[in-house]
Amino acid sequence: MKTVRARYTQRGPNPHELISPVEMDLPDLAPGEVRVEVLAAPINPSDVLTLTGEYGLLPQLPAVGGNEGVGRVIEAAADVNAPPVGTVVLLPVGCGSWSTHLQLPAKSLVPLPAGVDPVQLSMLTVNPPTALLMLRDFVELKPGDWVIQNAANSAVGGYLVQIAKLRGINTLNVVRRESAVDAVREAGGEHVLIDGDDLPKQARAITGDAPVKLGIDCVGGVSTENLARCLSEGATLLNYGAMSGERCMISPRYFVFRDITLRGFWLSQWFKNADPEARKAVFAEVGGLIATGKLKARVQQTYPIADIAKAVAAAAAGERGGKIVLVPNG
Template identity: 40%
Template sequence: MKALQYDLFGDARQVLNLVELPEPDAPGPGEVLVEVLYAPLNFHDLLRIGGHVAPPALPAVAGNEGVARVAAVGDEVTGLAPGDIVVLPLLLGTWRERLVAPAAGMIPLPAGDLRQYAMLGSNTPTAGLALSEYVPLAKGDWVVQSSGNGGVGRNVIALARARGLRTASVVRRPELVDELLAAGADVVLLDGPDLAARITTAIGDATVRLAIESVGGRTADALIEVLAPGGALVRYSANDDIDQDGRGAAKDIKVEFLFVAAFDHATKIAPVIAETVPLLSAGDLRVPVEAVYDLADINAALAHLVRGGKILLRVQD
């Protein structure tokens, strides 16, 4: 069985090796044996390989999420059968051809785009949980976010719209404005000077209780400025330069860090995935894929990730 494994923490380009591993054991009670099909390559994968986030015991197989085909089911597993397509729980080491996974929370997916399904494991629950777990929101409320064009950002737009919320999204390239408006965003603004004032004008001085942030620096400061007292700035990227001057505390703003893998898969993550699948089927959510690489081409995939764009690994067909 082919897998991308590392024996030391460090730079992925230096420590990842394509190896042959023994086949996994048969699934036990409450488990399924799956064949991994596609797995995203994200910067949080690099952080884990570097030993910075949820470091695993070594040696370890890389890969934090993915989509797979059920090959066998263990005792006490209901609702799943061989051949079903499923989204995998997080942090299982998905850059390998086969693995055994807990079945709790897994649901069979309808026929659809496997590449889009592969990206439901992390970005989708990050967006959904950011919208639900930190401040109470009512239909018609505004949510502001940086990185509107990212995987999380596009999920925020789609899920917020489905939940009756409105979004103001910040982007860094002008050609993305119309693209995100077509994708369902209510307001899209270019990052830059006077961002807070431009957001406030665009949303008509509405009260904003939630900001979702991954950029840091002046962009994060602008979102804090827009937030009402008692609101929350939810971070999902490990930036160190957010709220350096205490603006959040001065306004009674909570600055929270969302690490999606810390949430229970069956009770918190899986329901957001189930909520999102119909949005994919209806065409209300799509995250553009920049390129797809085979496991053997991991160094080219890593180089592409650094250049930018959403990258997937094709584990097997």
């Protein structure tokens, strides 16, 4: 059987010029394997950084793009009883999901509910767990507490707004341009602020004297300090990205006089250290929310694998209105 995969042999500053669809032959199924038709696979910022060579974990070249997605089992080796043919499954992290078909160990697949939009399910592995874990694991938050985040119009930002709302947590949602405000409000973000020197004033106008215990930064640069200035004494500031392309800038005064803690979060590190039951529980919680329609992401456009270069270019562009998702067999 033949498959088409989005393959690249080098890395560089123009990722869409480096990746192209390549037809390959799939071998016969080995014992314990199943053949999966890939239904949908998103293009995340980490995927783009992997193509440019700027991500923290880089595969050997040549490589196939795609770190997450969902598929449907279409064939199984004779010794495989589960998951049965026809099951929609979550693909393992880092499997090269930008492919029309994959052959994978049956035991590496997580069955998913039937009848759910595969495009929404395809984003289950990376962004929703990132939002959930940052809200859950660093500061003890109770209903009514306040959290401030920047890049609120990003995919993680949208999930964070929705998860916080389900838990009764209030969010201050910071964006860098006026045109991004509506997208955050559509995701459920009631309070949307524009980043700048007056950010603390904007925040206090909403929260009053209520403490802001957690800040979540995906931008870096001076935006890191802007968030720090909004936090209450003893709060935690959590960085998980650098959309500005700049290092986190923050004065020592916030560490010394305000007792602000700056920490980092990388989902790959969490996966590495978490036990299988913890990973399973997170996927079950997120998957349940997506399956019931309580958690969803904005999607700007889907692309077939033949248009992988256009899809990567769209994902790398600024001011998008939602996720770019590959539908390899579309």
